Amino acid sequence: LGHGSGGALTNQLLDSGVFTLLDNEFLHSRHDGAILDLSGKTAFTTDSFVISPIFFPGGNIGDLAVNGTINDLAMCGAKPRYISLGFILEEGLPVEELWEIIYTIKKATENAGVQVVTGDTKVVEKGKGDRIFVNTTGIGTVHPGAEIDAGRVTEGDAVIVSGTIANHGIAIMSQREGLSFETEVQSDTRSLASIIMKLLDEFGPEIHLLRDPTRGGVATVLNEIARQAKVGIEINENNIPIVPQVHGACEMLGLEPLYVANEGIFVGFVDAAHATDVVELLHGLPGSEDACIIGRVVDQHAGQVVMQSAIGGRRIIQMLPGEQLPRIC
Amino acid sequence: MKTVHLHIEGIVQGVGFRPHVYRLAQEFSLNGWVNNAPDGVHIEIQGKPASVQDFLNALRENPPKLSRIINRTETLVARPKFDGFQIIESKDNSEKSVLLTPDYAICTSCEKELFDPENRRFRYPFITCTNCGPRFSIIDGLPYDRIRTTMQPFNMCSECKNEYDDIYDRRYYSQTNSCPVCGITLSIAENGQQPCEVPDIFQRIYSALHEGKIIAVKGIGGFLLLCDASNKESIQLLRQRKGRPSKPLALMYPDEEMLLSDVETTPQQLEAYMSVEAPIVLFNCKGSMESDLQVNEIAPGLTSLGIMRPYAPLLALIARDFGSPLVATSANISGAPIIYNNEQALSSLSWIADLIITHDRDITLPEDDSVIKFTPEHGKRIILRRSRGFAPNYLARKSVSTDPVLSMGASLKSTFALQHGENTYVSQYLGDQDSFDAHESFKHTLGKLAGVLDFTPREILADMHPQYLSTILAEKLAKSHTIPVWKIQHHEAHFAAVLGENGLIESGEPVLGVIWDGTGYGTDGQVWGGEFFNYENHRFSRIGHLAYFAHILGDKMSREPRLSALSLLHGTIAEQAIKDCFNQQEWEYYHKVLRKGDNLQTSSAGRLFDAAACLAGLGYSTTYEGEAAVKLEALAKTASDKKNLRPIDFEQCMSPVYHLLRFHQFLTNKMPTADAAWQFHAGLVQAIHFKARSHNYRKVAFSGGVFQNDVMVDLLVSLMQEKFELYFHEELSPNDENISFGQLIHHGISSSA
Ligand SMILES: [Fe+3]
Ligand SMILES: [Mg+2]
Ligand SMILES: [Zn+2]
Ligand SMILES: [Zn+2]
Known part of the structure; x- marks a missing residue:
C-alpha cells in the first residue's frame, strides 16, 4: 500500500474494487449510510479484529472478522443479515494482501448469505497500526423460535460443543512460532449461522443458551455461564472432542486445550431430553460433524466448572485471569 | 479444710481424665467434683491441706497417659463441705476452647484382649478403651461425650454399661465403648x-x-x-x-x-x-x-x-x-x-x-x-504429612495473638489454621485444592471444625497467589462474613512458621531464614523458591535468593524436570547432555521461548533439584510432586564417599547455573552418579553456610519443601551446628502444610508490630 494522503488513497481504493467486489444494491446507492428495512426482534453486534499473524492456515483476518460477527449474531439466535466493514490500514501493507483479504471477505459473506451494506477505510502512517485492523458490525433477525437466555440454563441441561476444540488457537500459534505438525492444524473459522438456524427450526426453545468460545476458550465460556446462571457445570474430559495433532501441540506448548481460542464452534446448553437428537442433527450438518455432549448442568457447586479428568478424579476448571502462573510447588 | 479449684486445659477429654482424678481423690480421701467443660476439665478438691497438696502433686507428676496439659490454673476457693467425690455431668455453656483429642492407635491391653479367645471382645473389630480408639474423626460437638460423637446411635448392653459406670474399670466413661453384643457391625x-x-x-x-x-x-x-x-x-x-x-x-x-x-x-x-x-x-x-x-x-x-x-x-x-x-x-x-x-x-x-x-x-x-521420617545421620524428625494422630491440635508456645483468625494455607498441600482464644489449631493435610473433591473436603472440614469449636473468624489470611483456590475461597468467605482478608507472601509465611514453632518471634538478634521450595508467588510477580530472609524487630526482609532463571510453560515446567534443566543449561556447554530428552521440534521451540526476553523469572530451588535429577538421568518428566528431587535424594544417600566435600566458588554460590554445571562436570569427570548427586547437595549446603557466615548470623531457620530432604538436613547439621543455632520444623511439616500456621504467626507479628 502506497504513501500519500489517506483520503485520496481511500477513494481510489474503494473505486478500484472493494465496492465492485462486494457489490450490492446498498453499496451501489453510495449513500452516507445504508437504509434497512427490518421487522421483528433484531440482534446487533460489533467486534474489532487486531490479530497477528493476519494470514494463517485455514483463513485470514478477513473471514475471521466476518465469521466472528456473524457467529455473535447466531449465538443470539439471529439470522445474520447485514454487516458493515471498517478497515484501518497501515502504510506499507502490500496491496495484494489487502485484495486477498477482501476476496476472502467476499467469499465469507456469500457463504453466510449476508450483505456488506456500509464500510469505511482509513490509512495510518507506518508504525501507527499493525498492518491491518478490521471492524465489523452486524445486524440480524432473531429466529421466531429462539428463546436464548442465560436464565434458562437449568439443572440437567446437556452441554454440547459443536466440533473439535482449540484448532484456531493452535493454528495461530503454529504459524506464529513456525511450528509444523504431521498434518497442518487449520483454523476452524466458519459461519455457524446456518447450523444455528437449522437447530432453531428443529428445536426452538429447547436450545437454552448458545455461546461461541473464542478468546479464553471453552473453559472461560463455561465459567462465565456457571456464574451468570448460578449453576454448576460438570464436564468429562474423555468426551471433549479434540484432534490428536491439536492435543499434541497443546501438550508441547504447555497449554490446556480448554483455554485455547476457537472460531468455528459453539457451546450449547440444551434441554436434556433433546440432547441426543440435537447432536444427531448436528452430525448431519457441514461444520458440526464432530459435535459432542461434553457435560451437564448440575445442582451442586453453583458458579463452578468441574471436570471429570481422564485419569480419574475431578478437577476444578478455573476462570483463567491473564497469564498462567505455575502453582505446583 | 482447704478447697482448690483447678482448671486444666489441653488434651484432657476422652483420655480418661475424670476417672483418673476420681481415683486420685479416693486415694487421698478427698471430697469434691470433676467435670468436662468445653474449655477443659474443672476440678474442685477439698480436704486436709496436706492431702490436697499431695493430690495436686500427684496429678501434676502423673497425668493420664494420653493427656497433654498446656495450661493449669489453681485457685483457692471457699466452699461448704462437699459430700464425697463426684463426677458431674458435662456443661456446655462456656467458651469452647478445649483441645480436640486426636485418634489414637489400639493400646496393648485392647490388642491382647482382641486376640484372647477367652475375652468377650475376642476378634471384635471395634474394641477400644479410654487409652485408645477414635476421637477426632467421630466428633460432632464439644464437650467430648458419647452423644456428641457418631457412637451416639449405639446403646451399650448391660455388660458394657457396667464397665462404663465402674470407676475402676479401664473403660470407665469410655465414649467409644461397645462389644459384639451391642456394637458396630x-x-x-x-x-x-x-x-x-x-x-x-x-x-x-x-x-x-x-x-x-x-x-x-x-x-x-x-x-x-x-x-x-x-x-x-x-x-x-x-x-x-x-x-x-x-x-x-x-x-x-x-x-x-x-x-x-x-x-x-x-x-x-x-x-x-x-x-x-x-x-x-x-x-x-x-x-x-x-x-x-x-x-x-x-x-x-x-x-x-x-x-x-x-x-x-x-x-x-x-x-x-x-x-x-x-x-x-x-x-x-x-x-x-x-x-x-x-x-x-x-x-x-x-x-x-x-x-x-x-x-x-x-x-x-x-x-x-500421617507420614514421618528421621534423617539417617542426625536423627532429625521430619514430618512429611501431619494428619491422623497429630492434627488438628497445635500445642503452640505462647500464641502471638488471641484474636479469632482463620488462615487458608497454600494450595497443593493444603491445610487451614485457626486461632481460637489461646488455642491454635492446624488442620490435617487436606490435599490438592485443584481437585474438586479436595476443595470440598477442605470446606467440609473447615465448616465442621468451626462448628464444633463455635469459631467465627474476624480476619482471614491467604496466600498472595491470585490463582490459588484457597485464596479465592478466602475472598469469598471474607465477603460473606464482611471481614477483611490479608494476603501474605508464601515464603514469609514459611519463615514465620518456623520462627513460631521455635519460639523465635521475640528473638532479640536477627534470624536468617533459608526458605527453599518449589513455587511461591513473589511480591515482584515472579516465582520465588530459593529465598533468604532477615527477621529482625518483627520485620521480614528478603536479603537474597538464588539467581533468577526463566520459568517457561507454566506448570508444565514443574512436571517436567527436563524443562528446568534446559532453562538453566541453554547456551552452556552442558546443554548437549540433555538434548536426548527432547525431540527436534521441542528442542527448537523451547529454545525460541527461552530466547524471548519476557519470560516469567524464578528463583526456585525445587526446579534446580529437578534439573539436576534430569541431568543425572532420573527421568525427564514426573508423575507426582517432588518425584525428581526425592529420587535425587535417594541416589545421593547411596554415595560411597560422604566425607570429601568438594569446595564451591563462593562468588558464584547463588547461581543455580553454576551448581548445575558443577554437577555436570563431576559427571563428565566420571565421578559415580551417586557421589556427584551427594556433592550437588553439599554444594548447596555450602552456599547456605556461606550466606549465613558472610552476613554474620548466629541463628538460622529453615523451611520449605527442600528441607524434607534428608541429605540436605543432615549436611546442614553436620556443617553448621557448631557455629550456628539451627532451627527446623518440629511439629509441622517443612512443606506447604505449614503455610496456614505461618500465615497466623506472620499476621500476629505484623499486627503487634
Ligand atoms: Fe512452599
Ligand atoms: Mg466476537
Ligand atoms: Zn485400649
Ligand atoms: Zn456391649
Missing part, C-alpha cells in the same frame, strides 16, 4: 453390590487378599485400599485403577518381628512406629529381605519404605490373619481426598476394590495417615 460389599453382613467376613478378606484382589476397608479417618505386597500383579492393578503410576505406596506389617527382618530400624523410628499416633514411618530396606516384598513396585526408584502398624483393631485382625505385609494406601482416586463415607465408597470404590469392607459407625472428619 461390619459388612461386606462385593462386585458393586449392596453391603451385607455375613458371618465369615474375615475368611473372605483373607481369601481375597490371597487371590491377589484389592480390598477397601473403612479405617479410622477413611477407607484404605489393601492388597498383597508380595503380589506384583495386584500392586500394578492397584496403581492402574487408582491412577497412581509411580508414587510410593505405604505398607502394613502384621507384627514387629516381620518388620525388623525386612527393614533397618533405629530406636527412634521404632518408637514413632509404636506410638499412639501410629504414623507411616519411612524405613530403609535391608539388602536382603525375609518376605518377598515387591519393593520396585511399591516404591519405584527409592530405597525406603513407608510402613505403619495396624493401628485399628479391624486392621490388626486383617493384617494378623494375612500374616505377611500388605500394601495399605488411602482410598482415593488420583489427587482426590480420602473417601470416608459409606455411600461415596460404594459408588466410587467399586471399580477400584473387589471387596469393600464397611461398618455403621460414621466418620465425621476424614484424615489420611
Whole structure:
C-alpha cells in the first residue's frame, strides 16, 4: 500500500474494487449510510479484529472478522443479515494482501448469505497500526423460535460443543512460532449461522443458551455461564472432542486445550431430553460433524466448572485471569 | 479444710481424665467434683491441706497417659463441705476452647484382649478403651461425650454399661465403648453390590487378599485400599485403577518381628512406629529381605519404605490373619481426598476394590495417615504429612495473638489454621485444592471444625497467589462474613512458621531464614523458591535468593524436570547432555521461548533439584510432586564417599547455573552418579553456610519443601551446628502444610508490630 494522503488513497481504493467486489444494491446507492428495512426482534453486534499473524492456515483476518460477527449474531439466535466493514490500514501493507483479504471477505459473506451494506477505510502512517485492523458490525433477525437466555440454563441441561476444540488457537500459534505438525492444524473459522438456524427450526426453545468460545476458550465460556446462571457445570474430559495433532501441540506448548481460542464452534446448553437428537442433527450438518455432549448442568457447586479428568478424579476448571502462573510447588 | 479449684486445659477429654482424678481423690480421701467443660476439665478438691497438696502433686507428676496439659490454673476457693467425690455431668455453656483429642492407635491391653479367645471382645473389630480408639474423626460437638460423637446411635448392653459406670474399670466413661453384643457391625460389599453382613467376613478378606484382589476397608479417618505386597500383579492393578503410576505406596506389617527382618530400624523410628499416633514411618530396606516384598513396585526408584502398624483393631485382625505385609494406601482416586463415607465408597470404590469392607459407625472428619521420617545421620524428625494422630491440635508456645483468625494455607498441600482464644489449631493435610473433591473436603472440614469449636473468624489470611483456590475461597468467605482478608507472601509465611514453632518471634538478634521450595508467588510477580530472609524487630526482609532463571510453560515446567534443566543449561556447554530428552521440534521451540526476553523469572530451588535429577538421568518428566528431587535424594544417600566435600566458588554460590554445571562436570569427570548427586547437595549446603557466615548470623531457620530432604538436613547439621543455632520444623511439616500456621504467626507479628 502506497504513501500519500489517506483520503485520496481511500477513494481510489474503494473505486478500484472493494465496492465492485462486494457489490450490492446498498453499496451501489453510495449513500452516507445504508437504509434497512427490518421487522421483528433484531440482534446487533460489533467486534474489532487486531490479530497477528493476519494470514494463517485455514483463513485470514478477513473471514475471521466476518465469521466472528456473524457467529455473535447466531449465538443470539439471529439470522445474520447485514454487516458493515471498517478497515484501518497501515502504510506499507502490500496491496495484494489487502485484495486477498477482501476476496476472502467476499467469499465469507456469500457463504453466510449476508450483505456488506456500509464500510469505511482509513490509512495510518507506518508504525501507527499493525498492518491491518478490521471492524465489523452486524445486524440480524432473531429466529421466531429462539428463546436464548442465560436464565434458562437449568439443572440437567446437556452441554454440547459443536466440533473439535482449540484448532484456531493452535493454528495461530503454529504459524506464529513456525511450528509444523504431521498434518497442518487449520483454523476452524466458519459461519455457524446456518447450523444455528437449522437447530432453531428443529428445536426452538429447547436450545437454552448458545455461546461461541473464542478468546479464553471453552473453559472461560463455561465459567462465565456457571456464574451468570448460578449453576454448576460438570464436564468429562474423555468426551471433549479434540484432534490428536491439536492435543499434541497443546501438550508441547504447555497449554490446556480448554483455554485455547476457537472460531468455528459453539457451546450449547440444551434441554436434556433433546440432547441426543440435537447432536444427531448436528452430525448431519457441514461444520458440526464432530459435535459432542461434553457435560451437564448440575445442582451442586453453583458458579463452578468441574471436570471429570481422564485419569480419574475431578478437577476444578478455573476462570483463567491473564497469564498462567505455575502453582505446583 | 482447704478447697482448690483447678482448671486444666489441653488434651484432657476422652483420655480418661475424670476417672483418673476420681481415683486420685479416693486415694487421698478427698471430697469434691470433676467435670468436662468445653474449655477443659474443672476440678474442685477439698480436704486436709496436706492431702490436697499431695493430690495436686500427684496429678501434676502423673497425668493420664494420653493427656497433654498446656495450661493449669489453681485457685483457692471457699466452699461448704462437699459430700464425697463426684463426677458431674458435662456443661456446655462456656467458651469452647478445649483441645480436640486426636485418634489414637489400639493400646496393648485392647490388642491382647482382641486376640484372647477367652475375652468377650475376642476378634471384635471395634474394641477400644479410654487409652485408645477414635476421637477426632467421630466428633460432632464439644464437650467430648458419647452423644456428641457418631457412637451416639449405639446403646451399650448391660455388660458394657457396667464397665462404663465402674470407676475402676479401664473403660470407665469410655465414649467409644461397645462389644459384639451391642456394637458396630461390619459388612461386606462385593462386585458393586449392596453391603451385607455375613458371618465369615474375615475368611473372605483373607481369601481375597490371597487371590491377589484389592480390598477397601473403612479405617479410622477413611477407607484404605489393601492388597498383597508380595503380589506384583495386584500392586500394578492397584496403581492402574487408582491412577497412581509411580508414587510410593505405604505398607502394613502384621507384627514387629516381620518388620525388623525386612527393614533397618533405629530406636527412634521404632518408637514413632509404636506410638499412639501410629504414623507411616519411612524405613530403609535391608539388602536382603525375609518376605518377598515387591519393593520396585511399591516404591519405584527409592530405597525406603513407608510402613505403619495396624493401628485399628479391624486392621490388626486383617493384617494378623494375612500374616505377611500388605500394601495399605488411602482410598482415593488420583489427587482426590480420602473417601470416608459409606455411600461415596460404594459408588466410587467399586471399580477400584473387589471387596469393600464397611461398618455403621460414621466418620465425621476424614484424615489420611500421617507420614514421618528421621534423617539417617542426625536423627532429625521430619514430618512429611501431619494428619491422623497429630492434627488438628497445635500445642503452640505462647500464641502471638488471641484474636479469632482463620488462615487458608497454600494450595497443593493444603491445610487451614485457626486461632481460637489461646488455642491454635492446624488442620490435617487436606490435599490438592485443584481437585474438586479436595476443595470440598477442605470446606467440609473447615465448616465442621468451626462448628464444633463455635469459631467465627474476624480476619482471614491467604496466600498472595491470585490463582490459588484457597485464596479465592478466602475472598469469598471474607465477603460473606464482611471481614477483611490479608494476603501474605508464601515464603514469609514459611519463615514465620518456623520462627513460631521455635519460639523465635521475640528473638532479640536477627534470624536468617533459608526458605527453599518449589513455587511461591513473589511480591515482584515472579516465582520465588530459593529465598533468604532477615527477621529482625518483627520485620521480614528478603536479603537474597538464588539467581533468577526463566520459568517457561507454566506448570508444565514443574512436571517436567527436563524443562528446568534446559532453562538453566541453554547456551552452556552442558546443554548437549540433555538434548536426548527432547525431540527436534521441542528442542527448537523451547529454545525460541527461552530466547524471548519476557519470560516469567524464578528463583526456585525445587526446579534446580529437578534439573539436576534430569541431568543425572532420573527421568525427564514426573508423575507426582517432588518425584525428581526425592529420587535425587535417594541416589545421593547411596554415595560411597560422604566425607570429601568438594569446595564451591563462593562468588558464584547463588547461581543455580553454576551448581548445575558443577554437577555436570563431576559427571563428565566420571565421578559415580551417586557421589556427584551427594556433592550437588553439599554444594548447596555450602552456599547456605556461606550466606549465613558472610552476613554474620548466629541463628538460622529453615523451611520449605527442600528441607524434607534428608541429605540436605543432615549436611546442614553436620556443617553448621557448631557455629550456628539451627532451627527446623518440629511439629509441622517443612512443606506447604505449614503455610496456614505461618500465615497466623506472620499476621500476629505484623499486627503487634
Ligand atoms: Fe512452599
Ligand atoms: Mg466476537
Ligand atoms: Zn485400649
Ligand atoms: Zn456391649
